[in-house]
Amino acid sequence: MSEAFDIAIVGAGPVGAGLALALDGAGYRVAVIEAAPPSSETGSTFDARSLALAWASRQVLATTDPALWAEIEAGAAPIHRIHVSDRGRPGFARLDRDDEQVPALGYVVENRLLGRALHAALDRSGVTLFCPARVTAVDRSPRRARVLAEGPEGRVDLTASLLVAADGGNSAVREGAGIGTHRVEYGQTAIIANVAPALDPGTTAWERFTETGPLALLPLTEGRCSLVWTCRQGEEEELLGLDDAAFLQRLETRFGGRLGGFTAVGERHAYPLGLQYAERFTARRLAVIGNAAHVLHPVAGQGYNLGLRDAAVLAEVLADARRAGRDPGDETLLTDYARRRRADYARTTAFTDGLVRTFSNAVAPVAALRAAGLVALDRLPPARHALARQAMGLGGPVPRLARGLAP
């Protein structure tokens, strides 16, 4: 016998878990199926990386569950300023929380901490979590979806009116529904690591554009920084193979002396970078969200933030449906969801892709224009404000959860 739910979410990564928690209390029976055990260090989203959470994401998480946000905030570093510069060229631009009148432009949180906090919130919620259990088969009929999963505790067999694919960039649920993807390769790889600069990074996030790609240093707790160093594809072998001292020396050459050099580096990992987006975000009794729908370059720290806005808008559409007594897997409701997400996808993808292309271009006239653009940006408050709003996740219509309201 299958266990019956209203909504089944495949994947309890940061987006799937975010949706499940946002729906808790909306009156639905919600199931989440997650393959990786909560403590897993490999094969899981909650790895050695850190995430920059935009201000809007902070609002979504804090409104969803104040205790969840309190746990995240206790281990997160706030971003009060973002400093953008171009290696080898004069000029820079600064975004500041005071100009935007918010306590922080965003926060940097280690993925492991975020994962622990989300799983603890799921445990105390009314959501049914099957974990670890890997979804092995999905069948979507006109009336319901059926999901089969396998885990150490045995077989999971459930049905739901709506299935949500939150199973990441290689989403098997999306593929199984015949939804193709478009992919653009940047020929770049990100090296990530935590590093200790000689000077305390305080609350400033540094974004430095170099000829091989952008380099970001985000403030972490205990005077550390989270490094995302984009290099040309193929160059990562060498960077990963350097001993710590040589790596830090190379980093200082790339980043410059603003933080007084670097004294230590943790584990280094490489991630190939590209832009990928699904052809459609819905199908019969299916919504595709988070990385399953779109994978972005990490240059502007937008991927998770965009995915959490998918979750916030879908929770809003589903909560409205519940109040109206509608079927949560209804086609018109899913069409409405997809329509409401279109502009945000287009804007955020164009923003991220534009940054990568403009700032990875070494052609002299483009580089000169870019330097002039940064100087102008720093002197033009309306332009700075527009950029800050996009970085804060407030570039378009803001979902209820991000305004402090229930979905």
Ligand SMILES: Cc1cc2nc3c(=O)[nH]c(=O)nc-3n(C[C@H](O)[C@H](O)[C@H](O)COP(=O)(O)OP(=O)(O)OC[C@H]3O[C@@H](n4cnc5c(N)ncnc54)[C@H](O)[C@@H]3O)c2cc1C
């Ligand atoms: C180097 C780097 C830096 C980044 N920095 C930032 C940043 O600063 N800010 C930002 O907003 N974004 C950032 N991102 C993007 C961000 O990491 C992703 O957008 C985010 O993790 C997507 O979350 P998700 O829940 O959609 O997918 P995932 O994190 O991929 O989670 C999918 C989940 O589904 C589970 N799953 C998969 N298949 C199955 C199955 N068959 N059955 C059950 N469960 C399954 C997986 O175990 C996993 O837990 C960065 C990305 C990279 C590569």
